[in-house]
Amino acid sequence: MKEMNFKTLEWKDGYLVILDQTKLPLQVEYLDCKNFEQVAKAIKDLNIRGAPAIGIAAGFGVVLGMQNRDYKNWEEYQNRLNQVISILESTRPTAVNLFWALDRMRKVVENNKDKNFEELNQLLLKEAISIHQEDKLMCERIGEHGASLLKDGDTVLTHCNAGALATGGIGTALGIIYTAQAQGKKIKVFADETRPVLQGARLTVWELKQEGVDVTLICDNTAAVLMKKKKIDCVIVGADRIASNGDVANKIGTYNLAVLAKAHDLPFYVAAPSSSFDPSISDGEKIKIEERSEDEVTCGFGKRMTPLGVKVYSPAFDVTPAELITAYITEEGIKEGVRFKV
Numbered sequence: 001m002k003e004m005n006f007k008t009l010e011w012k013d014g015y016l017v018i019l020d021q022t023k024l025p026l027q028v029e030y031l032d033c034k035n036f037e038q039v040a041k042a043i044k045d046l047n048i049r050g051a052p053a054i055g056i057a058a059g060f061g062v063v064l065g066m067q068n069r070d071y072k073n074w075e076e077y078q079n080r081l082n083q084v085i086s087i088l089e090s091t092r093p094t095a096v097n098l099f100w101a102l103d104r105m106r107k108v109v110e111n112n113k114d115k116n117f118e119e120l121n122q123l124l125l126k127e128a129i130s131i132h133q134e135d136k137l138m139c140e141r142i143g144e145h146g147a148s149l150l151k152d153g154d155t156v157l158t159h160c161n162a163g164a165l166a167t168g169g170i171g172t173a174l175g176i177i178y179t180a181q182a183q184g185k186k187i188k189v190f191a192d193e194t195r196p197v198l199q200g201a202r203l204t205v206w207e208l209k210q211e212g213v214d215v216t217l218i219c220d221n222t223a224a225v226l227m228k229k230k231k232i233d234c235v236i237v238g239a240d241r242i243a244s245n246g247d248v249a250n251k252i253g254t255y256n257l258a259v260l261a262k263a264h265d266l267p268f269y270v271a272a273p274s275s276s277f278d279p280s281i282s283d284g285e286k287i288k289i290e291e292r293s294e295d296e297v298t299c300g301f302g303k304r305m306t307p308l309g310v311k312v313y314s315p316a317f318d319v320t321p322a323e324l325i326t327a328y329i330t331e332e333g334i335k336e337g338v339r340f341k342v
Helices: 036-044 051-066 074-089 096-110 117-147 173-182 199-210 220-228 254-263
Strands: 009-012 015-019 030-033 155-158 188-192 214-218 234-237 241-243 248-251 268-271 317-320 327-330 333-336
Touching: 009 051, 009 117, 015 051, 030 036, 030 051, 036 051, 036 074, 051 074, 051 096, 051 117, 074 096, 096 117, 117 173, 117 268, 117 327, 117 333, 155 173, 155 220, 173 199, 173 234, 173 268, 188 199, 188 220, 199 214, 214 220, 220 254, 234 254, 248 254, 254 268, 254 317
Parallel strands: 155 188, 155 234, 188 214, 234 268, 268 327
Antiparallel strands: 009 015, 015 030, 241 248, 248 317, 327 333
């Protein structure tokens, strides 16, 4: 497996160490999360973000929430588990990987009621480590499948951050670029800044530069001009949740790019693990969309940029209809979308 030049998260010495993404790109600092409340806060405050990464972090959060406690009986253990999972679930409502990972942790306990509490906690740790390791392998496979769609010399537009910073491995959308580059293909990238908290400008550009990828930062409203000038060959984005009909919830601004890609006859690819597909959701209209604090828009990075008292609407995600998607790239292969064309 390819190793990145940084670690997004790591279980070390009995606690979770997280690369603090709110400090990037100017500072590389790590947070030591020694209890589940710290993990929950880190997810809520975007110290760690990206659907697969927060699922992994939540798994370790359950471990931290259950260990080093004296339980009198099974009921007390079960109540504690429910409390820990409930708090972790409340951190980010849109990303399905969070709930998928927490459900896996819950099932470990449900399927091992004959074990004592110490054994259960060891099984929970084993499951959290497995979720992390599986994600690394998943990223590698997505990279291999997706790289087959890129030609030497292609230029890719990406939005937000769907790289190693958002996963436990090399990333989904960016994992494809890393894999193509490792194959000897010269790939260029345009990265949207991704307002309002600039995941593209702060994180994607930083990450790509760490790996020696030729990347150019653009404002969110520049994509159409580049497409018109034929400077972009395809768009590759990640996903936080995919409904059963193929609608995709991803970072706000993704829908804009999908519409533009169709208007300019460009492939629009979604790279995501199979765990991002939610069969319980029939279509995108039923996906719960998280709304963020108005301060992220009015006082970006501590500096007020708007008049006092202005009303703000700030959804963290939007939904891209399935008919705008060329293909879904998963660890299982390439699934053709409604407008498949390579």
